[in-house]
Amino acid sequence: MAPHAHDIQIGANGVHHVEKAQKNEQYSSVLHQQVKQQPPKIASGKGNYLLSSTGASIFDASCGAAVACLGHGNERVKDAIVRQLDQVAYCYLPFFTTEPAERLAREIVDSTDGRMEKVFIVSSGTEANEAAMKIARQYFTELPEPQLTRTKFIGRKQSYHGNTLGSLSIGYHKARRAIYEPILSQNTSQVSPCYPYRDQKDGETTEQYVARLVEELELEFQKLGPETVCAFIAETMSGTSLGFVPPAPGYLKAMKEVCSRHGALFILDEVMVGMGRTGTLHAWEQEDVVPDLQTVAKGLGAGFIPIGALIVGKKVADTLFKGSGAFVHSQTYQGHPVACAAAYEVQQIIKEEKLLENTAAMGEKLGKLLKERIGDHKNVGDIRGRGLAWGIEFVEDKVSKKPFPPEKKISTLIHLAGLQAEHGISFIPGSGSADGRSGDVILISPAYNVTAEDVEMIVEKTEKVVRGILG
Structure with missing residues (x-):
């Protein structure tokens, strides 16, 4: 009733x-x-x-x-939290490091079979996406020949990457953006999502549909000027803004190829569907594509304590290592020891219990x-x-x-x-x-x-x- x-x-x-x-x-x-x-x-x-x-x-x-x-x-996660509280509850990661942070970061990197290299641990998916935007910009300033004109980001319509001003700017959830439009960044634009149910035309094959989306992204690069684009960002599978729409076969790989052709970074937001939700630890594993940057959160710590992470690919990590040797960004609670201990235990349970x-x-x-x-x-x-x-x-x-x-x-x-x-x-x-x-x-x-x-x-x-x- x-x-x-x-x-x-x-x-x-x-x-x-x-x-x-x-x-x-x-x-x-x-x-x-x-x-x-x-x-x-x-x-x-x-x-x-x-x-x-x-x-x-x-x-x-x-x-x-x-x-x-x-x-x-879950009693195992509760016990892991209590054990860490008995050791150290908090220290500021830019000054120190802790075993839980090191252990969790290594666990995440290993889970990618070495295809990603570094992890920046924060407290939410929104913070992870903010960090992704910042490191994308910094990457281009630290290349051997800096590309300082790269200041723009391309996202997708009916997308969502968080509620801070930066992450809200790159996504396009109309209701959540509406009253904030006047104060959002003007260096973002959006192309169509991959949404076969509504957007694939009658008689159009999957290959033709993907080709049409690729052409739209290419045209957006040309409109903005390829040398001005930092990155394209997409949810590997959409969340509430579209309703768990899987990518069409070949779509993400083709979109990455556009980015690579123009020297831009390819960012995958797996805040909602990463760390196991789709049946593999990383949703991109099923798509034959590896991002330059990836964000995760929800399945990382299972909600026991707030945690999220930016996972950094080798190309970006190596550029910072050979350049300034620093990431010009920090968060008060980055690498929080108790959150890291909880998330590590969550990941062990996922593995051990298959x-x-x-x-x-x-x-x-x-x-x-x-x-x-x-x-x-x-x-x-x-x-x-x-x-x-x-x-x-x-x-x-x-x-x-x-x-x-x-x-x-x-x-x-x-x-x-x-x-x-x-x-x-x-x-x-x-x-x-x-x-x-x-x-x-x-x-x-x-x-x-x-x-x-x-x-x-x-x-x-x-x-x-x-x-x-x-x-």
């Missing part, structure tokens, strides 16, 4: 407020995203479940924002069952994904692919319905996938250790919620 209108208020950005649950709540001092509304309060979490302060049990099929990839309350293999197998099952159970629904336009990262796009008309009007907030209503007691499941709602304003998706991204029974339950609940809202 869908939530009743009098139970729910939906804010301008789609964040919800369940009115009944708030009647006895005291005024919050937290600056919530919806300033006048307080979201449901979570009291505890264990395994794949969150328990609210009202006693409601919610299956976390989204891992928050695709973060809690080991579920909640969770990449489980992610690939359970992801295949999840996608298959979703398509079987709701793929023919009149309002389900597309179901796509890889590993344990699946997106469902909803449309008003299946044939024309016409999206619902944005004011209907379909994805938010589905998210809200899932949180109701009769369903007890959490999805990630997304909007603007079709054109930056219209287009509704929900994302399903459960923990890497889900079982076949969990997957069947997720699909059963998803079907009930979707049919409850859309009929």
Whole structure:
């Protein structure tokens, strides 16, 4: 059954407020995203479940924002955190180094089979993307023949790389950018995303579609002046802005070739889908392409403590080593010892419990069952994904692919319905996938250790919620 209108208020950005649950709540001092509304309060979490302060049990099929990839309350990670707290909780990495930072960085580099060389550890994906932009610029200033005109970045439409001014500038999530446009950097531009469901033409082959996107990127280089471009950045697989759209075969490799031809860097943002989410530790492993710079975060530390990282390829690392010998950037909490200890333990668990293999197998099952159970629904336009990262796009008309009007907030209503007691499941709602304003998706991204029974339950609940809202 869908939530009743009098139970729910939906804010301008789609964040919800369940009115009944708030009647006895005291005024919050937290600056919530919806300033006048307080979201449901979570009291505890264990395994794949969150328990609210009202006693409601919610299956976390989204891992928050695709973060809690080991579920909640992992004792091994907790013990690793406590051990590190007993040694040293904090020191400033530009002055010192610590064993947890060294160990985690080596683990990440080794996981690329030596195809990447250095790691800069920060506290979020946004910080990692900011660092990527900075090191890209510095790289060109430190070449044997400096290229000081390279100041511009090319991103993609319907993309998202973070909420600081730099990362917001390079991405293009219209709703999140809108009021900040006047203060965003003017040295960024965007080309079309790789979005076959909406943008591949009838009768157009995958090769022809990729060639068209390559031509668009080439034209953007020519428009800006190839000698002015620092880098092209793309999410290996999109997040909420498009809804877990995998790259078309050959797309990323072809885009890197354009960058290489013009001497620009190729940056892959794997904040949401890296470190195992797609069934391989790095999503680019499945694409036959290695980035010059890569960013990761969510699956790195599984949410136990905030952490992210910029992973630097050999070409860039060697240039800084032979040049100034310094990265002109730092963060107060870079290489935080406790965060590094937690993330290292997370990575050991992923290896020892063979969770990449489980992610690939359970992801295949999840996608298959979703398509079987709701793929023919009149309002389900597309179901796509890889590993344990699946997106469902909803449309008003299946044939024309016409999206619902944005004011209907379909994805938010589905998210809200899932949180109701009769369903007890959490999805990630997304909007603007079709054109930056219209287009509704929900994302399903459960923990890497889900079982076949969990997957069947997720699909059963998803079907009930979707049919409850859309009929």
